[in-house]
Each structure stands twice: as structure tokens, then as C-alpha cells.
Amino acid sequence: MTPAIELQGVTAGYRRQDVLHELSLTVGAGEWVALLGPNGAGKSTLLRVLTGLHPATAGSVRLFGRDLCDIRPAERARLVAVVPQELVTPMAYTVEELVTLGRLTALSRWARPAAADLRIVERALAYTDTLELRDRPYDELSGGEKQRAAIALALAQEPQLILLDEPTAHLDINHRLEILQLIERLNVERKLTVLLASHDLNLAAEFCGRLLLLDHGQIVADGTPAAVLREDRLREVYHCDLLVRPDAAGTPAVVPDRKPRLIPPEQALRIHVICGGGSGAELLRHLRLAGHHVTCGVLNAGDSDARAAGALDAELALEQPFSPIGAAALDRARQLATRAAVVVLCDVPFGPGNLVNLALAEEALARGAQVLVNSHQLDRRDFTLGREALPRLQQMLARGAQPWLRLDEVHARLAALLPPPPSQG
């Protein structure tokens, strides 16, 4: 059987920027394939290339064995129909008038619609359960009804392939299911080939046998939901942590792994951060977002970390700009650090001006507080005259301070300090 879609080495883009890079893809007739991927991955462009809206600058696009360039618009409309994210018309067409437009290429310019065309429209309305809506203005329908009417319009074209561009993006969960079940029926009963671009990984996994994961204009994964939805791959593509757990029926379900998690106020820790020059801003933000009580210092006023700490309402020990740390500021920082349960040292270089900050961490370690030392290129961060900082940092690590490199390691250390969550029941 000829495949419904055959793309070979397709490159396409806008202006000078390619969105799709030598993409090759085959979709068999009767398949239901979901097209997944982050914003800007090229999903919409791929759909536009498939309908000839956007030209491919290289490669070949074939639909049902025929080169797309050789298919006239009227024929193409009878092969491929598109359901957009939202069908909008500024005028008050009734649902039936709108769905009749699906017969556009079949209708005579001179005569009224033929009986056969009216029957096809009738069937499309019946199939999508929009018969009772036929005389209502399309614009007055609810979101779910509108999308059913849009699918009826596509069905009235009697296509063999239907492309859906995030058709459920504006719908609530109930209507999402309704629309996807309708598409499932089309796929099973009418043997329609379906390509569904979607952001909803879970619904796609639930309904489609085959998922395509698109990233930077290329297909990075193609296969069953279980094969495509893997945590490592999703992290790479979506740039955030996602957990994949099989649901009751065994279909993989994706949930965001939200970090940092918000901590109840009574469990918030006092954390003192030693940073500077931008090494601490991200950490400060994370700790504040998690709900911890954050203090910071000694920093020079005007330092980017000092500005970040100020913006985050962290308590702060400040020294004059571009001055070595003096006794008063150090005292103030010591007051903050001694009350902290955790002291975190960031990826900050040490010189004669801020070496005294190290003492705060050493004192914390001595009194038994948790100390976390960023261990990134320790030997390159020592700018003191006598190379004092490096041995002192190493000594702290030897005495029980914990090394860290990434923020999630800090989160993990802090989580270990929190009381375990109460068990269910």
C-alpha cells in the first residue's frame, strides 16, 4: 500500500533561517501519528509544507505516492484536510454554510450545490454530532462545538488524510477527550490517516500508536509512546525535568518535575550564601522560590549578586563598592551566618579582598552546620597572594563540607535536611 505521507530530505524555512532540516518521514495510510515537540520545533511548518502552503526549499514531498507539486489545489483539497487550532471567520456564517465550504472545489460556479454534495455535508454534520447546530451562527458556539464544526468542515472535503494543528489547545479536558475520541472514530471507522500536532504529551500517548518527537526541525524520536517518552530525551528536548510514570493502563504519563518545590513556612531553613560577581544569583532565586530564609554576604554594594539579593529581599551584609571587606561588614555577615542552618559557597573566586568570607564557612562547619562548597575548578579560583584559599577550601571538604556543582544537587542536600513527608493514612 502506498504510504499517505512520504517526506525525503525536506528542508524548509523562513527568510534565511531553516526551520526544517533534511527531514525524512513516512506515514502509512490509515495510521494515526502524533507530532510532538516544543514551541518552534517546526511542527506547524511541517504541516504547512504538507499542504503546500509553504514551499520546501529542498527534498521531496509526496502524498499517496504523488508529488505534491503535481497535485492541483482542487485535487489536493480532496486528499488532505486541515483542522486549525481555531477556525475564525469575522462574519456570521451558520454552521451548515461553513461546512458546505468543504465542498468548495466540487461545487459548480453556476449552480446550487448538487444533491450528492448536500448529502456529504449532511453526513459530515451527523458524524460530528453537529446536526442540531446547523442553523446556529458558528460564532455563537462553545469552544468544543466550534471544533466539532471545524472537523465537520474538514470531513466535508472527504479527504484521505487529515492534519490537525493543536485542535484541542483551547479546550478544557472534557472537550479535549471528546474531540480526540471523534478523531479516533475517524481513524478507525473511516480509515482516515491522521497527523495530529499537539503539546499534550499524555493525550497523544493515550490515543496515538506512534509518536514523532520534533526538535530543531528534525525528528529526534519516532516510535511507540513508551519508546519516545523517555525522561532523558524529554529533558533534552524540552529543557526541563519531566517525570515519566506508567499510568494504570500502562501508558506512559508525563508530569513536570517542579524544582524547587515550595516548602511549608515552618520547615523553611535559614541559609547563608557566600557568592559574588553573579555566581549566586540563580541559587538565591531558587532558594527564595522554594521558600527558604536566605541571607547573603559579605558582598560589595553594586555587585550583581548584591542587586539580586536585594531584589529578592534577602538579608544582606554589604561593603563599600570595590573595597576590601572591613571588620564592620564581616561582623554583620557573621551574625547572619551563625544563625544559618546551612552555608552555601558559590563558584566565586577568592582574592585578598574577600578571603575573610571563607572564615564564615569554616566557623559554620566547626559548629556543626551543613556547609556546601561549589567544587567547580577550585584551583583556578584562588587569587590570594599566598595561595591560601585553595587549601582552606580543600580542608573544609575533607572535614565534612559537601561539594556541589549543579543547583539540583543543592536542592537534594537541602531536601535531606527537611523532615520526611508525612506518610499517607
Add this chain to the structure above:
Amino acid sequence: MKKKNWIPWVLLALAPLVLGGALLIGPTAVEWLDPRTELGQALLLLRLNRVLAGFAVGAALAGAGVVLQALLRNPLAEPYVLGVSSGAALGAALAIFFGWTAWGALVLPVSAFALGLATMALVYALGSHQGSPSLYGLLLSGVIVSAVGSSLLLLLLSLSSVEGLHSITWWMLGNLQAASDPLLAGCGALIVFAGGIVWLFARELDALTLGREMAHHLGARPGLVVGLGLVCATLMTAAAVALAGLIGFVGLIVPHVVRSLIGPDHRRLLPAAALAGGLLLVLCDALARTVAAPGELPVGVVTALLGGPFFIVGLRRRRKAGWVE
């Protein structure tokens, strides 16, 4: 929404009444003209010419309004939106200013027609990107070119003699008197021809209101239809302007009112709006001839005076029916 399918038939039934009535209305009262006398025959022919011109102009403006509102997906679109009016006015003013009108009766309308088309071509060129016109590009360049055209027109007005000023102003206010038979025949044929072509593409107009991409998916050729529609609408408008000068409001209100009554299906809307526009202008012209007899009001003033309030009332009543917010 209950469709009022009888509305076009009512309009059709009214047509002979309105047209016949307008033939009978003289400067002061209803008068029977005897076609057997030479004077009666001459008067009747003059009035027939005027009534037919009024109908053609009204139909052309309403039809062009329907087409442009659909193509530009904008409820404020009207026949003059792409700069045809200011171009045509400039053409007419040039003809009057330089005294070309002495060369023949057709010079003024032909000059208005030509400059109207040229302006539209300029707007089209400015509003296009890589060969295909963009909706906002067209609207924006239409506004800009119109503004420049109006400034040039004002410049001409400020330099004109008193008589020239008067003729230019009178032309701009719109009137149906000047139409000569060959001009009427030519413009009428052009209006029927262009109107017929857009009617054949009425379903494509429906599809285009869903946006160009959707029209493409449905199998229409959006580029072709948009181009064809703009050219036909402009030809109709330019022909109307050449016949009668600038007559406002017909091209804006009639499409809205008729759409709200019978729905936006363009296969019905286009002929119905053309019919309604034609009858409305014939009526307004009959009013313009009689209200201030023996003087005559410019018909453009009558349409605007009647149209403005009617439009506001209609717009408030029919929020839902014709046009979606």
C-alpha cells in the same frame, strides 16, 4: 439565526416600483410624461438615463463594498478604502483645473477613472510583499495614499479659480446628472462584467473570510481570488466614480444591512446588496431632486445624511447578526 430568504425577493418586487416611480417624479410633483410628444420623449429619456445611472452606481458601490469587506476581513472596508476615491477626485480636479474638460464630455470621467485605477495600482504595489498583497499592508497604504491624494487635491483647490473650485466641489459631492449615454453604457457594461466575475467566485469569498490559509486548504487559490476580487471591486468603483463623482456611505452601509438580514453567504449577498444599493441610490436621487426644488441637492449629501443615523441605529441593533466582533 432565522434566515430571511424572502428579503431578496421583496427587493426584486420593489425594483420596478422604485424605478418606475423615479421616472415619474419631476422637480415638483408626480407628473405623467407623454412619450408621444417630442418634449415628453426627451424628458423621459433624460430621466431614464438618470435613473439607470443611479441604479448602476448604487449597485456597483454596494457590490464593491461587499467584496472588499470580505477580502480585507474588515467591517470598515468600503469601495474607497484603497484610495480609488482620492485618485479619481484628483483626476477630475486636474481635468477641470487645466481646462481639459473643454475637449469633450468624456474627458472628466475618463480622467477620474484612469487616475482612480492608477491610485489603486499604487496602493496594491505598496501593500504587497513579495508579490502577494497583505491585508494590513493594503489598508495602511490605502490610507496613506488617500491622504497624499487629498493633500494634492487641496493644493489644486487652493490654486483654482472660483468657477473651477465650484465645479470640482460639485463633482466631489456626487451627482447623477452628467451621465451621457455612451458613458452610461460603457460604465454600466463594466459594472455588470466585473460584478458577474466576482459573483462566480462568491464561494471563494466565503472561504477567504476564514483566512487565506484555510481558503488554501479548502482548495481555493487565495492569491488569484484576492487579486481578481480587488481588481473587479476597483473597476466597479472607478466606473461608479466616473459616472457620478463621489457618493459616500452606500458602499459601507448597504453591505452591512443586507448581510445582517440575509447572512454573509456571498452567492446571495452580492446580488442582493447590489439590488439594494441600486434602489437606495435611485430613491436618494429622487429625494435630492425634489426636496429643494427647483434647486437640487447633491445626492452624495443625501446618502450621507440618511446613511449616517441609519448606520448607527442598525449597528446597535444587529450586533450579532451580520458581523462578528
